[in-house]
Amino acid sequence: MTNSTPMERSWVEINLAALQHNLDFLKSKMQAHQHFLMIVKADGYGHGAYEISRIALEAGAVYLGVANPEEGKLLRIQGCKAPILVLSPSLEQEIDTIIAYELCPTVSTLSFAKALNKAAQNQAIRQQIHLKVDTGMHRSGEAWSSFLKLYKAIAGLSQLHIEGIFSHFAAAENNREFSKLQEERFQALINSLDNKPKYYHISNSNAVVNGFGSTCNLVRLGILAYGIDTSGQDLPLKPVMTFKAILSQVKSIAKGESIGYNRSWIAETDTRYGILPIGYADGYDFLLGNNSQVALHRKLLAVLGRISMDMITIDLGNAPAAKVGDVLTLLGAGNEAIRAENIAARYDGSPYELLCQIGRRAKRYYYMGDKLLHSAPLSRRDFVPDDFSDSKLNQIIEAAIAQRLQSTEIGELIYREILRSFFYNKDKDIHYRHGFRHEITLAESLATGYYKATTTLSFEKILGNDYFIVACASSDEVLNRYFKRHDVEYRWLMDNAFELDPDSFSVSLVMVDELVLHTELKHINGCMEIKCTHPQLMERVGHKVKFTINTHTLYPNHSHQLSVFITELTQGVDIGFHYPDNLDKIECVPVFSGQEKYPVIEKSEGAIRVHTKPEQWVFPISGVVFSY
Ligand SMILES: *Cc1c(COP(=O)(O)O)cnc(C)c1O
Numbered sequence: 001m002t003n004s005t006p007m008e009r010s011w012v013e014i015n016l017a018a019l020q021h022n023l024d025f026l027k028s029k030m031q032a033h034q035h036f037l038m039i040v041k042a043d044g045y046g047h048g049a050y051e052i053s054r055i056a057l058e059a060g061a062v063y064l065g066v067a068n069p070e071e072g073k074l075l076r077i078q079g080c081k082a083p084i085l086v087l088s089p090s091l092e093q094e095i096d097t098i099i100a101y102e103l104c105p106t107v108s109t110l111s112f113a114k115a116l117n118k119a120a121q122n123q124a125i126r127q128q129i130h131l132k133v134d135t136g137m138h139r140s141g142e143a144w145s146s147f148l149k150l151y152k153a154i155a156g157l158s159q160l161h162i163e164g165i166f167s168h169f170a171a172a173e174n175n176r177e178f179s180k181l182q183e184e185r186f187q188a189l190i191n192s193l194d195n196k197p198k199y200y201h202i203s204n205s206n207a208v209v210n211g212f213g214s215t216c217n218l219v220r221l222g223i224l225a226y227g228i229d230t231s232g233q234d235l236p237l238k239p240v241m242t243f244k245a246i247l248s249q250v251k252s253i254a255k256g257e258s259i260g261y262n263r264s265w266i267a268e269t270d271t272r273y274g275i276l277p278i279g280y281a282d283g284y285d286f287l288l289g290n291n292s293q294v295a296l297h298r299k300l301l302a303v304l305g306r307i308s309m310d311m312i313t314i315d316l317g318n319a320p321a322a323k324v325g326d327v328l329t330l331l332g333a334g335n336e337a338i339r340a341e342n343i344a345a346r347y348d349g350s351p352y353e354l355l356c357q358i359g360r361r362a363k364r365y366y367y368m369g370d371k372l373l374h375s376a377p378l379s380r381r382d383f384v385p386d387d388f389s390d391s392k393l394n395q396i397i398e399a400a401i402a403q404r405l406q407s408t409e410i411g412e413l414i415y416r417e418i419l420r421s422f423f424y425n426k427d428k429d430i431h432y433r434h435g436f437r438h439e440i441t442l443a444e445s446l447a448t449g450y451y452k453a454t455t456t457l458s459f460e461k462i463l464g465n466d467y468f469i470v471a472c473a474s475s476d477e478v479l480n481r482y483f484k485r486h487d488v489e490y491r492w493l494m495d496n497a498f499e500l501d502p503d504s505f506s507v508s509l510v511m512v513d514e515l516v517l518h519t520e521l522k523h524i525n526g527c528m529e530i531k532c533t534h535p536q537l538m539e540r541v542g543h544k545v546k547f548t549i550n551t552h553t554l555y556p557n558h559s560h561q562l563s564v565f566i567t568e569l570t571q572g573v574d575i576g577f578h579y580p581d582n583l584d585k586i587e588c589v590p591v592f593s594g595q596e597k598y599p600v601i602e603k604s605e606g607a608i609r610v611h612t613k614p615e616q617w618v619f620p621i622s623g624v625v626f627s628y
Pocket residue numbers: 039041087168203204205206220221222223224
């Protein structure tokens with residue numbers, strides 16, 4: 001759960017302060033007139049696109065870059081409002097998503113531009129696009145030599161707005177000559193345009209530190225911002241991602257014995273070794289078998305034998321104090337040898353790939369320096385509720401209802417009005433009543449025009465506080481305030497002909513189990529609040545108790561009706577209405593929602609009852625109207 005320290009067998013730590021540090025460094029290498037776009041494709045190079053975006057935008061990013069519309073959509077759903085560029089060529093079937101989530105696609109063919117233009121026309125919108133020029137990489141983009149023709153054709157499409165033009169370096173980190181050529185081709189193109197677009201950009205992060213693309217007004221920061229130094233220049237960058245695992249077993253092997261699949265490592269002497277519960281399925285590359293090191297504090301320990309799917313073995317010969325439960329670092333900060341660029345170099349792999357694959361089975365913990373901000377759940381394909389915090393679950397419930405009903409408005413309504421009305425103070429414990437019994441007896445009274453009404457209410461419920469309130473008001477408006485409060489167990493609407501005083505409404509007995517409660521009357525803003533307390537109530541908070549509340553009041557003859565409301569989720573309802581001989585033709589109309597919609601109505605001499613089976617649930621707000 002949120003804010004706990006890692007308890008898993010392996011986990012990923014994302015240090016957002018390191019990201020800030022790297023961005024500061026890269027900004028110092030940018031030209032004064034340049035803005036930056038933060039590349040967050042592939043879930044932010046495996047770091048979490050949303051969190052990386054959040055910090056990058058704070059640091060001044062004007063744009064985010066993703067690989068495909070789905071990644072952009074996810075950021076939008078997470079609440080990201082910044083401009084998002086989809087870097088790789090989009091498919092026509094992705095146009096709906098692009099428009100719905102206000103993404104900016106990269107365009108490099110006329111056929112796609114026309115399809116997009118048509119869709120934008122149908123929706124009556126103007127769609128922003130960036131055009132991609134191929135200046136020598138020969139991957140996506142329109143070749144520099146024929147680009148102007150495409151540009152003119154697309155510029156003539158009424159619903160598209162060319163916000164940017166860009167190209168991409170093939171080898172900005174290690175080929176100056178070719179990069180220079182690409183830069184010149186791009187620059188010549190931009191210079192030939194009468195109207196320059198808002199953004200023209202060619203540099204990735206290595207191009208920035210190598211001084212390419214300095215006349216462009218936007219740069220695209222990726223790998224170096226994540227603290228992986230692929231420049232070969234020993235830049236002062238800090239790895240943002242660190243991957244850790246727990247030592248799960250310590251063992252010894254005798255000289256001549258072998259470890260792991262294919263017996264690829266054989267002990268030359270008796271050796272103490274350990275098992276880490278991660279393997280290539282966790283993204284620790286298979287090619288690191290017999291060819292890597294992990295860090296225990298400052299010490300480096302060799303990986304022995306093959307990498308298995310779910311385990312690796314490490315040499316503990318140099319770490320006699322190592323014990324089960326120790327935390328080892330497999331990749332990231334803390335030691336040069338385990339930086340992603342150095343580990344990838346061991347097998348001639350790519351540090352980009354390593355970042356994307358590492359910690360596939362791990363939970364992510366976000367830190368700002370030493371401070372743990374929060375954690376992100378394991379990435380599973382199926383929904384596992386306890387991966388998520390309560391607030392996230394609330395969002396999921398609301399979004400799921402809205403999606404299911406295809407209506408945000410009704411989804412929100414159901415979530416707010418129905419679901420939340422079941423919750424107690426902490427939005428966690430659902431409060432409900434069992435065995436709700438309410439008896440109301442009308443009898444002739446001395447006050448002309450009024451009946452004397454005696455009510456007895458009882459139900460079982462978990463006691464929430466060491467007090468509760470009985471409220472009586474003579475206007476709906478005032479009483480309504482008490483429906484929102486969870487410390488009110490009984491509400492009575494009094495006829496407005498009466499003064500609010502105990503002659504017109506009084507509580508005759510209040511009990512919790514066998515305790516008879518003290519009552520204290522207060523007049524507060526047009527309401528009588530009767531606070532019910534007992535010194536021993538505190539001990540029963542959190543336990544199921546039986547409430548009994550009896551009242552006396554007067555009820556007008558001319559009203560001709562009396563209502564009983566069920567304001568909480570209730571299991572088992574039994575309501576009785578007893579009336580004097582002179583009243584006949586008593587009718588009752590129950591309006592029940594929930595499992596039980598048609599309670600049993602029984603009439604007898606001088607009484608009418610409405611009841612459900614004891615196990616049946618009735619939802620708030622239900623009730624019965626008796627008319628006479
Ligand atoms: C991934 C990507 C980048 C970022 O490159 P780095 O080498 O990680 O800085 C820049 N531009 C485009 C088009 C990309 O796809």
